[in-house]
Amino acid sequence: MLPAFLSPELGLIFWQLVIFLLVLFLLAKFAWKPILLALKEREDNIEGALRMADQAKIEMQQLKAGNEKLLADARLERDRMMQEATQMANQHREAEKARATAEANTIIQQAREAIQTEKNAALAEVKNTAAKLSLDIAERILRRELTDPAAQTQLVDSYLKDVKLN
Amino acid sequence: MKRLLSILLCFVSLSVFANEPAGEGAKAEGFNPGEMILHHIGDSHEWHWLATDNGNFTTYLPIIAYRPNKGVSVFSSEKISNGEAEGAAKEYDGLKLEHEHLVSTDGSKVYDFSITKNVAGLIGSAILMLVVFTLVASGYKKNHGRAPKGIQSFFEPIIVFIRDEVAKKNIGPKYERYMPYLLTVFFFIWFNNLLGLTPGAANLSGNIAVTMVLAVMTLIITLASSNKYYWAHIFATPGVPKPLLPIMIIVEVIGIFTKPFSLMIRLFANITAGHIVVLSFISLVFIFKSWAVAPVTLAFGLFINVLELLVAVLQAFIFTLLTSMYIGGAVEEHHDADMQMGYDDGSASTHAH
Numbered sequence: 001m002l003p004a005f006l007s008p009e010l011g012l013i014f015w016q017l018v019i020f021l022l023v024l025f026l027l028a029k030f031a032w033k034p035i036l037l038a039l040k041e042r043e044d045n046i047e048g049a050l051r052m053a054d055q056a057k058i059e060m061q062q063l064k065a066g067n068e069k070l071l072a073d074a075r076l077e078r079d080r081m082m083q084e085a086t087q088m089a090n091q092h093r094e095a096e097k098a099r100a101t102a103e104a105n106t107i108i109q110q111a112r113e114a115i116q117t118e119k120n121a122a123l124a125e126v127k128n129t130a131a132k133l134s135l136d137i138a139e140r141i142l143r144r145e146l147t148d149p150a151a152q153t154q155l156v157d158s159y160l161k162d163v164k165l166n
Numbered sequence: 167m168k169r170l171l172s173i174l175l176c177f178v179s180l181s182v183f184a185n186e187p188a189g190e191g192a193k194a195e196g197f198n199p200g201e202m203i204l205h206h207i208g209d210s211h212e213w214h215w216l217a218t219d220n221g222n223f224t225t226y227l228p229i230i231a232y233r234p235n236k237g238v239s240v241f242s243s244e245k246i247s248n249g250e251a252e253g254a255a256k257e258y259d260g261l262k263l264e265h266e267h268l269v270s271t272d273g274s275k276v277y278d279f280s281i282t283k284n285v286a287g288l289i290g291s292a293i294l295m296l297v298v299f300t301l302v303a304s305g306y307k308k309n310h311g312r313a314p315k316g317i318q319s320f321f322e323p324i325i326v327f328i329r330d331e332v333a334k335k336n337i338g339p340k341y342e343r344y345m346p347y348l349l350t351v352f353f354f355i356w357f358n359n360l361l362g363l364t365p366g367a368a369n370l371s372g373n374i375a376v377t378m379v380l381a382v383m384t385l386i387i388t389l390a391s392s393n394k395y396y397w398a399h400i401f402a403t404p405g406v407p408k409p410l411l412p413i414m415i416i417v418e419v420i421g422i423f424t425k426p427f428s429l430m431i432r433l434f435a436n437i438t439a440g441h442i443v444v445l446s447f448i449s450l451v452f453i454f455k456s457w458a459v460a461p462v463t464l465a466f467g468l469f470i471n472v473l474e475l476l477v478a479v480l481q482a483f484i485f486t487l488l489t490s491m492y493i494g495g496a497v498e499e500h501h502d503a504d505m506q507m508g509y510d511d512g513s514a515s516t517h518a519h
Contacts, residue, residue: 003204004204004208004265004267005374005438008373009209009282009375010279011277011282011285012285014279015281015285020354020383022292023354024347024350027350028350030296030299031299032299032345032346033346034303035299035306038307039306042311
């Protein structure tokens with residue numbers, strides 16, 4: 001025979017079984033089920049929120065990368081355009097300069113030629129005038145040579161005075 | 167620590183010597199610590215709150231007896247309570263109490279379904295659990311989608327711990343259907359361990375009938391949820407040579423029953439031992455009848471009591487953990503390693519103290 005505290009009593013076994021099963025049933029229905037459901041729901045919520053935050057972060061990064069790419073492209077485009085514009089301006093300036101130089105040269109050439117022509121003409125005229133004048137003077141001298149040598153000289157002077165050398 | 171231990175041993179041996187003459191001589195007057203302790207850890211048909219010089223404060227509990235020849239009889243235990251009085255036991259309706267054991271006067275069979283102190287304590291703890299956990303559950307309704315509050319935030323980490331660290335890890339993906347049992351058994355043992363430490367309360371989890379019912383329930387759940395791999399492991403243990411199989415089958419079949427048996431004994435022995443140690447230290451006062459022993463009693467009593475607070479939660483955890491391991495072994499799909507099945511064999515002795 002076991003000592004009293006080692007031998008299970010029928011009454012307590014019965015009551016323990018009944019009350020424990022009742023507690024198990026009631027707690028399962030009114031406590032554990034709502035508690036575990038609420039815990040699961042909350043955990044799912046938190047997990048969902050975390051996943052969404054991660055996704056948003058990735059999207060933000062993608063957006064930022066896109067923006068940066070756009071900015072870099074724009075900068076590149078601007079540089080290219082600036083370069084092109086500078087190049088074109090330079091080309092234009094060079095061309096203009098060359099054209100101006102050429103024109104100036106032409107004008108100078110023409111001027112030179114004109115001057116030459118004028119000079120030649122002037123010289124020819126001077127020659128003609130000098131010849132004609134000489135002839136005139138000679139003619140008038142010849143007409144009045146006999147009367148007065150002083151008068152002759154005076155006459156030559158007055159003639160010379162009349163002659164305007166242009 | 168060594169010195170403390172030697173003092174403790176000294177007192178324990180002294181108490182044995184002090185006990186002896188009391189047992190032989192004046193039995194009625196002398197204080198018998200063994201009897202007192204066994205009375206305190208045992209069940210009774212009345213709830214004895216405290217005794218003073220003016221009398222006892224006792225609640226008499228109902229007696230429910232079933233006799234095959236007389237049927238059911240219900241009456242207050244006051245009618246047959248012997249109290250402190252010695253001599254002939256009081257009789258009522260052909261029933262009397264013999265060392266808190268209900269027997270009939272004519273020697274016929276009696277089935278005792280009385281609301282004893284333990285049953286009353288059981289009902290009390292059941293109501294307490296129902297109130298506490300419906301409160302916790304209502305917290306989830308009230309604080310829906312928000313952080314837990316009050317009692318809810320105290321129990322939530324424990325529930326989550328049982329779910330994640332005990333059930334999920336040991337049972338696997340099918341853990342959800344066992345959660346109600348695991349949670350109920352954990353909190354039932356914990357609550358009753360703590361209530362058992364309360365002075366004047368019933369020692370429910372230190373009663374072998376209670377731990378037996380819990381262990382048998384674990385056994386039934388394990389067997390009910392077992393799959394073919396579980397039985398294949400028992401009747402054709404992988405890796406065992408054919409000639410050894412008959413022996414292995416016997417060992418494994420015995421193993422089915424030793425596991426819940428160890429659950430039953432472990433919880434019962436731990437709680438009972440704790441109570442015996444605490445009561446022994448308290449008994450020192452009555453044995454020596456001296457103030458000088460009070461500091462020792464107080465210090466060691468307090469130490470053991472605090473230790474018992476730890477043991478209360480530890481034993482609840484161990485019972486739940488091993489239950490989920492046994493269930494996990496029964497529902498496991500691939501039975502290649504017998505880690506789960508054989509886990510308890512070595513650890514049973516280390517847990518019991």
